Amino acid sequence: MPTLPRLDYLDRLEAEAIHILREVAGQFQRPALLFSGGKDSIALVRLAQKAFRPGKFPFPLVHIDTGHNFPEVLAFRDQLAAELSEQLIVRRVEDTIKQRGLREPGGKFPSRNALQTYTLLDTIEEFGFDACIGGARRDEEKARAKERIFSVRDEFGQWDPRRQRPELWNIYNGQIQPGENVRVFPISNWTELDVWNYIQRENIPLPSIYFAHERRCVVLPSGQLLAVTEHLTLDATDELTTRQVRFRTVGDATCTAAVESDAATLDAIIEDILQAKVSERGATRLDDRISETGMEDRKRNGYF
Amino acid sequence: MDLLRFITCGSVDDGKSTLIGRLLYDSDAVSLDVLAALEEQNRTSAAGTVDLALLTDGLRAEREQGITIDVAHKYFTTPRRKFIITDTPGHVQYTRNMVTGASNADLAIVLVDARQGVVEQTRRHSIVAALLGIRHFVLAVNKIDLVGYSEQVFRDIVADYAAVADQLGLRQVVSIPISALNGDNVVKASANLPWYQGPNLLAHLETVDVSREASTDAGRFQVQYVIRPQTAALPDYRGYAGRIQSGVYRAGEKVVVLPAGIETTLAAIEIDQQPVSVAVAPQAVVLRLADDVDVSRGDTIAPLTQAPEPTRELEATLCWMEERALRPGRKLLVQHHAAKTKAVVQTIMSKTDIQSFTQQEASEARLNDIVRVRLKTAAPLAADTYQQNRTTGAFVLLDEQTGATLAAGLIEQTALVEPEFEI
Numbered sequence: 001m002p003t004l005p006r007l008d009y010l011d012r013l014e015a016e017a018i019h020i021l022r023e024v025a026g027q028f029q030r031p032a033l034l035f036s037g038g039k040d041s042i043a044l045v046r047l048a049q050k051a052f053r054p055g056k057f058p059f060p061l062v063h064i065d066t067g068h069n070f071p072e073v074l075a076f077r078d079q080l081a082a083e084l085s086e087q088l089i090v091r092r093v094e095d096t097i098k099q100r101g102l103r104e105p106g107g108k109f110p111s112r113n114a115l116q117t118y119t120l121l122d123t124i125e126e127f128g129f130d131a132c133i134g135g136a137r138r139d140e141e142k143a144r145a146k147e148r149i150f151s152v153r154d155e156f157g158q159w160d161p162r163r164q165r166p167e168l169w170n171i172y173n174g175q176i177q178p179g180e181n182v183r184v185f186p187i188s189n190w191t192e193l194d195v196w197n198y199i200q201r202e203n204i205p206l207p208s209i210y211f212a213h214e215r216r217c218v219v220l221p222s223g224q225l226l227a228v229t230e231h232l233t234l235d236a237t238d239e240l241t242t243r244q245v246r247f248r249t250v251g252d253a254t255c256t257a258a259v260e261s262d263a264a265t266l267d268a269i270i271e272d273i274l275q276a277k278v279s280e281r282g283a284t285r286l287d288d289r290i291s292e293t294g295m296e297d298r299k300r301n302g303y304f
Numbered sequence: 305m306d307l308l309r310f311i312t313c314g315s316v317d318d319g320k321s322t323l324i325g326r327l328l329y330d331s332d333a334v335s336l337d338v339l340a341a342l343e344e345q346n347r348t349s350a351a352g353t354v355d356l357a358l359l360t361d362g363l364r365a366e367r368e369q370g371i372t373i374d375v376a377h378k379y380f381t382t383p384r385r386k387f388i389i390t391d392t393p394g395h396v397q398y399t400r401n402m403v404t405g406a407s408n409a410d411l412a413i414v415l416v417d418a419r420q421g422v423v424e425q426t427r428r429h430s431i432v433a434a435l436l437g438i439r440h441f442v443l444a445v446n447k448i449d450l451v452g453y454s455e456q457v458f459r460d461i462v463a464d465y466a467a468v469a470d471q472l473g474l475r476q477v478v479s480i481p482i483s484a485l486n487g488d489n490v491v492k493a494s495a496n497l498p499w500y501q502g503p504n505l506l507a508h509l510e511t512v513d514v515s516r517e518a519s520t521d522a523g524r525f526q527v528q529y530v531i532r533p534q535t536a537a538l539p540d541y542r543g544y545a546g547r548i549q550s551g552v553y554r555a556g557e558k559v560v561v562l563p564a565g566i567e568t569t570l571a572a573i574e575i576d577q578q579p580v581s582v583a584v585a586p587q588a589v590v591l592r593l594a595d596d597v598d599v600s601r602g603d604t605i606a607p608l609t610q611a612p613e614p615t616r617e618l619e620a621t622l623c624w625m626e627e628r629a630l631r632p633g634r635k636l637l638v639q640h641h642a643a644k645t646k647a648v649v650q651t652i653m654s655k656t657d658i659q660s661f662t663q664q665e666a667s668e669a670r671l672n673d674i675v676r677v678r679l680k681t682a683a684p685l686a687a688d689t690y691q692q693n694r695t696t697g698a699f700v701l702l703d704e705q706t707g708a709t710l711a712a713g714l715i716e717q718t719a720l721v722e723p724e725f726e727i
Contacts (some may be wrong), residue, residue: 004519004552004584007385009307011587018588019547022528026642049543049589050576055531138377145376152707165709166404166625171641175707189388200386222648231625277504 010198013190014047019170020149020186021051025058026130027174028182031131034120035061035088037073038055038250039206040135040187043078043195046204047186059133060087066112066121067094068231068252076207083150091123110231111255121157124181131174131182137154139191149188155179192248193273212246248273305381308509309388310403313433314415315425319446323415323484324378324391327506329657330491331380347612375401384510389699390539399672400625402429402676403712406436407698408581410514411503413442414465418451418481422456422464428658434472435621435656435674435714437694440514441469444477444505448497449486455499471661472653478512480505520587520689522610523551526642527603531590543574544599546642549695550585551610561597562604562686563614569594602643604696605684612696612718614684619653619717620703621690626710630677631668636710638681646704652677669696669711676716690714 007015021044024031033048035041048057061081065074081088093112096119097104105111122134138145148164150172165173173183187195199206217225219239220233226232228240231254245258246269263269312320359420378389390405404410412433416426433441443465451457462479471479480489481500488494491506503511531543543681559570572592573583591605599605606612630649638647655666656674669675690697701711 004582005580007584007587009305012307015547015586015588018527019586022547022588023642025529052529052531053577054535054541054543055533058529140380142376142660145378166400166712168404168407168700168709168712169695170408171639171698171700173639173700173702173707173709175637175639175702177706189377189379191381193381194386250442 009167010194010201013194014050014106014191014198016170017044017047017186018051019162020172021048021133023150023172023174024184025052027172028131030128031059031133031184032062032089032124032129033057033059034125035063035077035134036250037063037069037077037207038135039199039210040137040195041044042080042131042206044135044186045084046198046202049084057084057086060089062089062091062123062127062129062132062173063094064092064116064123065094066116066252067092068110068112068229068254070207070209070227070247070250070253071301072209073207073250076205086239089123089127089224091119091126093119095119096122100263111252113252113255117157124157129181130176131184133184135187136185137190137192137195138185138188147185147188149185150174151183151185152176153181153183157181159183162177193270196266196270196273200270209236209247209250210269212244212262212268214242215245215258216240216242217245217258220257226257227253229253305384305387306515307386307388308348308411308512308514309390309409310411310413310509311327311390311392311402311433311438312415313392313402313405313429314414314446315417315420315423318415318420319484320391320415323413323444323446323482323490324389326484326487326490327387327389328378330487331382331506375405382506382510387509398681399428399432400623402432403436403625406438407712409433409436409438411440411442411509411512412438413444415446416461416465417443418445418454418457418461422468424659426465427468427661430468430474431656431658431661432473432623435623436472436712437690437714439474439476439513441474441477442505442508443477445479445481446484448481449483449488453481453488453496458500468709478502478508480508481724494569516586519552521550521693522568522612523553523592523607524549524585524606524612524637524688524693525553525589526604526686526696527599527601528642530599530600538669542596542599543592545588545590546605547588548583548585550693551607551640552584553589553591553607554582555579559593559605560601560608560611561593562605562611563684564598564605565614566595566597567608568597598719601672602640604643606686612688614686615718616684618679618681618685618687618715619668619676620668620679620699621656621674621714621716622669623712624671624673624675624710625712626703626708627671629668629670630675630711637704638679638685638699638713639702640685640687640699643683643685645681645685647679647681648702650678650680679713687715687718688717689718691716 093115148167216228243260244262246261247258261272263272314320376391380387392402392405412571445458445461456480482489488496489504493504525548526546527544528546531545533541555573557570560567571594572579574590632651635648638645652666654663654677657664688696697715699713700709703710
């Protein structure tokens, strides 16, 4: 008799995520995987391969493109979709702004982060998606810590934390009424470090901006570093600098700060994170600082 | 490194959220910016030091009211283990959330205020945790600093709780005196408690053995999704994707597809498209069968020698979670993991009295009630009792129209004594 496999914590997290992805495939008619090109959604794609190969994915990859993405990430996205031979749907915030006559965010560091909710909801309606899989994790932020793995949204995409369904055992209730849809978070129980450990174990390629590189940055009053891109309006008072940096999260170039680091390999990044004293969102997201309940408010309004 | 999932439960103001905050804080799982945000908040609201409870109370209403409303999940890792904490509300009206938290936990920390001792909520939460199949308990006697670190107070509470544990049949209770606020005995041993010789809380959580021997459980697997590539290279490939719910599966063994009862052979087990000879719970696998049989989502594939008897009649314990009361005759949906079927509640047999832990007569189930019922399902389910199997002995009830989750169900009996279709 062969000896029984021993499962470590990553094996268990992986098994849980694959189980959730297959529940989506089994319970919904038109699911989608929201793909940002960031490490969490790249890990999701790897998990989907484990869940559904040798078959095709039972869902397309959907990218809501704010127009403020890093070019390295967009190139990576297109290459990955081509290698996988899976369908990639891209919808642009730019188009939503035109169609709906929305106002472009102003200011020195214009963020389209809030506007992407419109594009996401329009895309859900356009394709009739009944479930959208995302790479959000509960350790990211305190409102996320309260969210279910199957999170039901009303027809306006809104999240009501008081009316969440109890989520018992590993039974995922995807029974919804017409107009409602479900956001599904298969890696809810993973931490930032778990994702990096998984990427290393599975040898998953990532966009180059995750690794240390030299970049022209503007130093914000908070001390954070923001990449100099065409989307920023800089003036003479801005302090510019060239530093060795990497990105811990990949979001909009206008609101995702870089961290100083010379970590050029996965090993070095994991070591970096173990030493890190500032949380992932705190280090890199400008948008959560707006108010104490920034994330809760955005989620209630349909944000991913 | 392995994984421990635990819940914290106790009465309101026993300091659950503070305890979790302390565990996170002292094990360096709280980062600088989160602490800074907390300190900022404390400066604008109450007095003095950092309120560790604010680390878990994430929703605006929770922070405003200073209570936990919903289940919150927190994570921390030590060199020995990864921990998933489920913080559950103490208020009676949120008992359903405690049930939710307990359903996924291996261990429960029952928090008691040293000044109050064992109270109604302590009993209620212990009953719920035991009912949901948690076998490992920690009795954390908190705020021990407020009773002068008294050994006698601790001993009295331990003795009181022993009576509760006895009644519930809890065999694995470890009692630890702590002060979550000051950090005594949570992550570090305390000089204030020289009379206590046992492990501190974290040391216990790091070492307690909650593993189950997979080989002692019957093999259970439900089909979640059928993989059929239908490509030129793989025109006839059919793989049954699912999670091993319990036990062990071996390639080549005889299996039966339920509820149809078709016998066949397990031709292959695949993980990430590679064949493996053996797989265990909770691995996600693809099973291939030797014969071309009709198998679809929700079907169970079980080792022939360990197969459950599919049944349409169940006796079950329900934790009722809807405002509207349950009365006999109500039709609803049963979700037994990947299997879903219509069902009717035939009778409400009794209600569990949370005080005495005895069964009382009942004609309906109200929000947060725990009742014993008989259910009849439209399609047969390959189920076990919850006692036998914490996965396949569990189900949820859904509202046919809204899809809302109405109840947690624990199967007490699958083959009823007097099935009505037999004479």
